[in-house]
Amino acid sequence: MQLSSEIGLTDRTSTLPPPPDKTDPCAAPVPGSEPELAPTGEGVVGPQISGLDRWFVTNGVTAVGPVSYELLRRGVETGRIPSGSFVRHDSWKVWRRLEELEQLSAAKREEAIVHLAAVSAAAEERASNPYNAPPPPPTEEELSAHEPAKLPSMRPAAIDPAGVLESATDLEQAMLLALSTAVTAAGAHIGVVHMTRVDLGATVTSFAHGPDAEVLLGERLAPNDPALLAAQAGHTVMGEPRLGEAGRYIAGRMTRCLPGPRGVAMVPVMVDGHMSAMIEVGRASRPFRAAEIARVEEVAEALSKHIVALGWN
Secondary structure (H helix, E strand, C coil): CCCCCCCCCCCHHHCCCCCCCCCCCCCCCCCCCCCCCCCCCHHHHHHHHCCCCCEEEECCCCEEEEECHHHHHHHHHCCCCCCCCEEEECCCCEEEEHHHHHCCCHHHHHHHHHHHHHHHHHHHHHHCCCCCCCCCCCCHHHHHHCCCCCCCCCCCCCCCHHHHHCCCCCHHHHHHHHHHHHHHHHCCCEEEEEEEECCCCEEEEEEEECCCHHHHCCCEECCCCHHHHHHHCCCCEECCCCCCHHHHHHHHHHHCCCCCCCEEEEEEEEECCEEEEEEEEEECCCCCCHHHHHHHHHHHHHHHHHHHHCCCC
């Protein structure tokens, strides 16, 4: 992602080149140049995280970062960053709406940084636990009984997934960018990426997007999860007004952070004929249209091509 003295997402061509004394801002940090993140314990993570000021921002169409929070704030004030953009701290595996952070005091913002950094850092430990599986999905009647979350409608946007993914320097960045772009493309409120982990022999919820979605990080999907079986066969799942089995499992996950989802869908990321990951999206207002999920399929295809092109498979 490109770092500049001014930051903007509204016009891709208006972003200035990086200052001459800066190296590639997406390059891996030089060993010893930045504090290491402790794997567990907010009391340990907190002081180390407080010294980091690296943020990524995207509107689902263009991505910029890492930048300082001050530079991000200036971009908002000048209108170069839309208020509906998504941000994440360098230590997070989740995206948050920029508006959420803008409404916090400096102290509360630091609390949020430390909390989400700790949750993200502990996700690997949770994933290593073979018993860390999601609870059984609710019944259709239980899902229908939930009052839908009162969230503003999200309008799907035209996307350039290949263009966004160009800024990713590793597989984790690529997955996170694909997730935010998929959420934007579908007009979703929430999204998660489950990755195939050969080392763990499981499919793990690895990245999340949206309010409270971090509660899902590190969970292992059951091998007989209908949505997972559909993804492994290369099939997209789109929940109808009355959900099938696969849709019910997706909705069961979404309900834990988005009460009463009215639309759920899953799109697999296939690499060399095998499922590498699956992207799930959900929203409160209404079921997804086929055209909206077709856009998520475009994101998945671009991600697959990017993984192969850079040899990350």
